[in-house]
Amino acid sequence: MDTFHSVATTMDRDNFNGTIRAFKHRTPFRPFTVSMVNGDRLEVDHPDALAIRNGLALYAAPGNIPVIFDHEGVSQVIGDLGERSTDE
DSSP states (O other): OEEEOOSSSSOOHHHHHHHHHHHHTOSSOOOEEEEETTSOEEEEOSGGGEEEETTEEEEEETTTEEEEEEGGGEEEEEEOSSOOOTTO
8 A cells, every 4th residue: 555645744835736636536436444643534535525725625524515625634645556456
């Protein structure tokens, strides 16, 4: 499982933007987890559930609950980038 994070406890803006975009635009899309510094975890199950710009993100959680967070609140993004489906 690949995990992307900075050396510090939070992500810098450029790393945050690039990492989230890489996971959002995987083809085919596969769910991934955003782990927050406070211990919360956001399970992103659809690419349109998350919008990002300049280190700020808006996540539409299940039940249409909006969650706003920034790069300073994220410790890591977790997902398997190497997994390939044999059914395709």
